[in-house]
Amino acid sequence: xxxxxxxxxxxxxxxxxxxxxxxxxxxxxxxxxxxxxxxxxxxxxxxxxxxxxxxxxxxxxxxxxxxxxxxxxxxxxxxxxxxxxxxxxxxxxxxxxxxxxxxxxxxxxxxxxxxxxxxxxxxxxxxxxxxxxxxxxxxxxxxxxxxxxxxxxxxxxxxxxxxxxxxxxxxxxxxxxxxxxx
Numbered sequence: 270x271x272x273x274x275x276x277x278x279x280x281x282x283x284x285x286x287x288x289x290x291x292x293x294x295x296x297x298x299x300x301x302x303x304x305x306x307x308x309x310x311x312x313x314x315x316x317x318x319x320x321x322x323x324x325x326x327x328x329x330x331x332x333x334x335x336x337x338x339x340x341x342x343x344x345x346x347x348x349x350x351x352x353x354x355x356x357x358x359x360x361x362x363x364x365x366x367x368x369x370x371x372x373x374x375x376x377x378x379x380x381x382x383x384x385x386x387x388x389x390x391x392x393x394x395x396x397x398x399x400x401x402x403x404x405x406x407x408x409x410x411x412x413x414x415x416x417x418x419x420x421x422x423x424x425x426x427x428x429x430x431x432x433x434x435x436x437x438x439x440x441x442x443x444x445x446x447x448x449x450x451x
Contacts, residue, residue, distance in 0.1 A: 292363060292364050293319070293361050293362065293363055294361070294362055294363075294364075294367050294403055295323065295359055295360070295361055295362075295387075295400060295401065295402040295403065296359070296360050296361075296362050296367065296370065296402055296403045296404075297326060297328070297357050297358070297359050297385070297387045297402040297403065297404045298312070298357050298358050298359075298360060299328075299334060299343065299345055299355050299356070299357035299358075299404075299423055300334075300342075300343035300344075300345075300357075300423045301342075301343065301423075301425060301433050302358075302370075302373075303357060303358050303423070304322070304358065305424075306423075306424070306425055306433070307425055307433045307435070308373070308433075311369065311370065311373055312360055312362070312366070317365065317366050317369040318362065318363045318364070318365030318366030318367075318368075318369060319361075319362060319363040319365070319366055320360050320361070320362045320363075320366045321360060321361045321362075322358060322359075322360055323358075323359040323360060323361050324358070324359050324389045324400075325356065325357070325358055325359075325389070326356070326357060326358070326359050326387040326388055326389040326400065326402075327354045327355060327356045327357070327387065327388050327421075328354050328355045328357075328385065328386070328387060328388075328404070329354070329385075329386040329387065329388050329399060330349045330350065330354075330385065330386065331349070331350055331351060331352045331353055331354055331355075332345050332346060332347070332348065332349065332351065332352045332353070332355055332406075333345075333346040333348055333351050333352035333353075333414075333415055333417075333419045334346075334352060334353065334355045334419055334420050334421065334422075334423060335414060335417040335418065335419055335420075336417070336418075336423075336429060336431045337414060337417060337448050338447070338448060339434075340433065340434045340435075340436045341425075341431040341432060341433050341434055342433065343423045343433075344407040344410075344414070344448075345404065345405065345406050345407065346406070346407050346410055346414060346415065347381070347406040347407065347408040347410075348415060351415065351419075352419045352421075353419060353420065353421035354388075354421065355421055355422070356421055356422040357387075357422075357423075359387060359389065359400060359402055367403070370405075374405045376405065379407065379409075379449060380405040380406060380407060381405070381406050381407075381408045382403050382404070382405050382406075383403070383404060383406060384401050384402065384403060384404075385401075385402060385403075385404040386399045386400075386401065387399070387400045387401075387402045387404075388400075407448075407449070409449045410448060410449055411448055411449065414448060
């Protein structure tokens with residue numbers, strides 16, 4: 270005789286949400302999501318899921334990091350070999366947080382999230398290890414963006430004099446249309 274356990278739908282939903290949220294990913298942030306930057310709260314708000322600082326790091330590959338749009342948004346332009354080894358922070362996030370970051374970064378419409386190599390100095394040594402992390406890149410861009418000043422480390426309050434400005438999503442999307450190739 271076979272005994273089947275019938276579970277209520279609420280149990281199945283709880284299991285799926287728990288399983289979905291427990292999967293973790295490493296994400297490299299280089300702009301307004303870093304500690305002490307205007308959008309860092311996205312990574313710390315419990316309603317957005319799980320986010321934990323792991324380490325500081327830098328891209329193994331050089332990329333242009335620029336500030337553009339009237340809202341002074343930082344962009345990591347996907348033009349490998351140009352620019353700098355960009356410094357940022359690695360976070361461990363769950364699927365829920367990753368989906369919230371995708372919304373913030375408007376992936377895959379503007380930023381494209383891809384796995385890239387991030388270098389991290391090991392503690393107590395000068396050795397460097399490579400960590401595979403999700404990184405949000407601007408891949409469809411107007412070539413003139415490459416002539417903008419580039420940096421290796423973003424700060425909204427940096428000497429560039431271009432502080433990040435909040436906006437509503439609709440005006441930001443219109444502004445992004447001005448810098449991307451469509």
